[in-house]
Amino acid sequence: MLKLETRPQPSRLWTYVAPLLAVVITMLAGAALFAALGKDPVAAIATIFWQPLFGEFAHYYRPQLLIKGAPLVLIAIGLSLGFRAGIWNIGAEGQYIMGALCGAAVALALYPMENGLIFPLMVLAGALGGWIWAMIPAVLKLWFGTNEILVSLMLVYVAEQFLAAMALGPMRNPDGRGFPGSRNLRQYESAHNAELISGTGMHWGVVAALIAVILAYVLLTRHSLGYQIRLTGQSPRAARFAGVRTARLVLVCLGSAGALAGMAGMFEVSGPAGQVTIDFNVGYGFTAIIVAFLGRLHPVGILAAGLLMALTYIGGEIAQSNLGLPAAAIQVFQGMLLFFLLAVDVLTNYRIRIVTREAA
Amino acid sequence: MDLGSISPALLLASLMVAATPILLAALGELVVERAGVLNLGVEGMMITGAICGFAMAVNSGSPLVGFVAAAAVGAALSLLFALLTQFALANQVASGLALTLFGLGLSALLGQGYVGIKPPRTPRLDIPVLGDIPFLGRVLFSHDLVVYLGLALAGLIWWMLKYSHAGMVLRAVGENHHAAHALGYKVVRIRVLAILFGGACAGLGGAYLSLVRVPQWTEGMTSGAGWIALALVVFASWKAGRVLLGAWLFGGVAVLQLNLQAAGIAIPVEYLSMSPYLVTILVLVTMSADKSRAPASLGRIFHASQ
Numbered sequence: 001m002l003k004l005e006t007r008p009q010p011s012r013l014w015t016y017v018a019p020l021l022a023v024v025i026t027m028l029a030g031a032a033l034f035a036a037l038g039k040d041p042v043a044a045i046a047t048i049f050w051q052p053l054f055g056e057f058a059h060y061y062r063p064q065l066l067i068k069g070a071p072l073v074l075i076a077i078g079l080s081l082g083f084r085a086g087i088w089n090i091g092a093e094g095q096y097i098m099g100a101l102c103g104a105a106v107a108l109a110l111y112p113m114e115n116g117l118i119f120p121l122m123v124l125a126g127a128l129g130g131w132i133w134a135m136i137p138a139v140l141k142l143w144f145g146t147n148e149i150l151v152s153l154m155l156v157y158v159a160e161q162f163l164a165a166m167a168l169g170p171m172r173n174p175d176g177r178g179f180p181g182s183r184n185l186r187q188y189e190s191a192h193n194a195e196l197i198s199g200t201g202m203h204w205g206v207v208a209a210l211i212a213v214i215l216a217y218v219l220l221t222r223h224s225l226g227y228q229i230r231l232t233g234q235s236p237r238a239a240r241f242a243g244v245r246t247a248r249l250v251l252v253c254l255g256s257a258g259a260l261a262g263m264a265g266m267f268e269v270s271g272p273a274g275q276v277t278i279d280f281n282v283g284y285g286f287t288a289i290i291v292a293f294l295g296r297l298h299p300v301g302i303l304a305a306g307l308l309m310a311l312t313y314i315g316g317e318i319a320q321s322n323l324g325l326p327a328a329a330i331q332v333f334q335g336m337l338l339f340f341l342l343a344v345d346v347l348t349n350y351r352i353r354i355v356t357r358e359a360a
Numbered sequence: 361m362d363l364g365s366i367s368p369a370l371l372l373a374s375l376m377v378a379a380t381p382i383l384l385a386a387l388g389e390l391v392v393e394r395a396g397v398l399n400l401g402v403e404g405m406m407i408t409g410a411i412c413g414f415a416m417a418v419n420s421g422s423p424l425v426g427f428v429a430a431a432a433v434g435a436a437l438s439l440l441f442a443l444l445t446q447f448a449l450a451n452q453v454a455s456g457l458a459l460t461l462f463g464l465g466l467s468a469l470l471g472q473g474y475v476g477i478k479p480p481r482t483p484r485l486d487i488p489v490l491g492d493i494p495f496l497g498r499v500l501f502s503h504d505l506v507v508y509l510g511l512a513l514a515g516l517i518w519w520m521l522k523y524s525h526a527g528m529v530l531r532a533v534g535e536n537h538h539a540a541h542a543l544g545y546k547v548v549r550i551r552v553l554a555i556l557f558g559g560a561c562a563g564l565g566g567a568y569l570s571l572v573r574v575p576q577w578t579e580g581m582t583s584g585a586g587w588i589a590l591a592l593v594v595f596a597s598w599k600a601g602r603v604l605l606g607a608w609l610f611g612g613v614a615v616l617q618l619n620l621q622a623a624g625i626a627i628p629v630e631y632l633s634m635s636p637y638l639v640t641i642l643v644l645v646t647m648s649a650d651k652s653r654a655p656a657s658l659g660r661i662f663h664a665s666q
Contacts, residue, residue: 165630331465
């Protein structure tokens with residue numbers, strides 16, 4: 001009979017091995033899924049994980065890795081702070097939308113003025129938009145004791161409706177001959193989040209993501225606030241005795257997650273996406289949850305996990321056009337990854353012992 | 361705008377229909393949470409139930425087959441959650457989110473061939489005498505079987521939790537799993553059964569959306585119904601009777617905003633569509649101050665060695 005024995009401390013080794021093992025198991029399960037869909041499993045897996053990096057058209061796909069990875073890393077870094085402290089912001093998708101809308105609003109209001117300060121102003125507006133949207137669940141939690149999971153999630157649907165209202169109403173391009181969607185910010189030089197080095201995919205969002213990784217690392221390892229976050233996650237009771245002010249943590253964790261998600265949205269709308277449209281958001285806010293867990297809530301881990309998840313997005317698109325693999329198959333694939341990670345993680349916290357039935 | 365075109369009898373009748381999916385899902389989750397488990401995967405189980413029920417009903421021509429299949433699929437998905445949280449002792453919040461993300465993807469994958477198809481009609485029960493009562497007959501006695509199943513389930517769960525031995529054991533497990541374990545109750549087994557029941561209810565609720573309420577399949581069609589069901593359980597302070605009240609409240613809001621859209625009120629559609637979510641937040645704000653009613657072991661991991 002198998003028995004789980006609590007480890008005195010989570011296993012160091014398994015902390016690193018578990019995500020890798022989860023990826024391998026997901027690849028195997030994914031291959032089975034693709035085979036069930038009537039596709040060659042080996043070809044599908046190779047298309048997803050090999051083609052974007054080393055395939056014939058890799059020079060085109062590699063920059064995409066940064067473009068798709070940056071919002072995921074940026075959002076996941078913010079989420080990871082809260083997740084560590086047991087504060088569950090799962091409404092990043094809404095904060096991402098509101099950030100994009102606020103950033104775009106600044107640009108559209110100032111169009112067609114050209115000024116070097118417009119883009120920094122948009123970044124601020126984006127961060128502010130996401131921050132305000134995240135402050136709603138935070139403040140309601142502190143004042144009324146509402147559950148931040150449910151409130152932040154409800155606000156995603158509100159934000160989606162608001163996005164539709166904006167794309168069809170106030171932000172619609174006046175020169176767009178009645179088509180929904182705003183002006184294209186890529187054609188507005190002061191507001192365009194352009195590639196910094198041509199052909200690399202490197203834009204300001206990527207820079208921001210890297211800075212966020214470094215700041216989060218410093219915060220968690222060198223700053224007392226990071227210590228309080230980690231302490232609250234590991235033992236809320238001990239944290240209270242140590243004088244950690246929970247209210248402040250809620251505000252800081254939700255606020256920084258919102259600001260980062262808002263910035264991610266703003267960098268997306270002013271660069272890769274270009275305009276405010278009804279279907280602007282593609283689920284980065286939810287995929288970032290998987291990224292945060294896969295990266296072990298650690299900044300460097302999140303960087304790696306974000307790139308891996310970006311790879312599955314790009315590979316998924318290639319598999320879609322080359323092999324006719326349905327787009328939803330990749331979504332299932334990403335969902336399975338989190339499942340397997342959580343399952344494998346039992347080995348990090350527990351030891352499996354085989355016990356022969358002992359006399360009572 | 362023509363508010364006069366809104367008929368109160370029809371409005372209340374469609375309120376009952378609109379309330380049923382979230383009622384079923386919330387009743388299932390109520391049982392799960394009373395057993396001390398927080399399953400955030402309701403949305404994922406609902407939407408997978410919606411497509412599986414839809415597909416089975418279309419292929420077999422029988423809505424009943426669809427509903428049974430949806431309940432089975434919901435339970436099967438919840439088994440994944442049960443394995444993760446009860447045997448692999450994973451974090452319940454993370455596992456529930458995983459279930460929702462997985463379910464959303466899976467349903468999109470399964471539903472590809474079913475967009476734009478009409479499902480077989482779920483027949484209304486025409487209850488003889490009662491159905492002919494003016495007004496009340498239309499509001500209460502002219503629905504399909506699942507509406508009455510929802511109502512019956514609400515009554516049954518209320519009675520079970522309050523008066524039966526099984527309900528008492530379930531509550532004991534949810535309030536203090538170590539004490540329940542010490543008394544010899546099989547904590548894990550009871551929780552797994554509760555989770556399976558919750559999954560079946562969520563699947564059923566999802567199928568009601570795609571087979572009756574809408575009725576067709578579109579990707580992401582539950583649009584937060586599973587999350588509203590979760591909020592409903594908090595609103596109801598973990599009591600079955602109040603889940604029913606809450607479901608009617610949300611059904612009412614949903615129906616009213618649709619009617620206002622149809623009547624051509626001067627507010628843009630998008631802002632009206634926000635209302636169910638805003639009402640949910642409002643309800644959470646008013647009902648969340650008193651945490652004492654939540655099951656004491658809710659969301660905590662049980663491991664017999666501790």
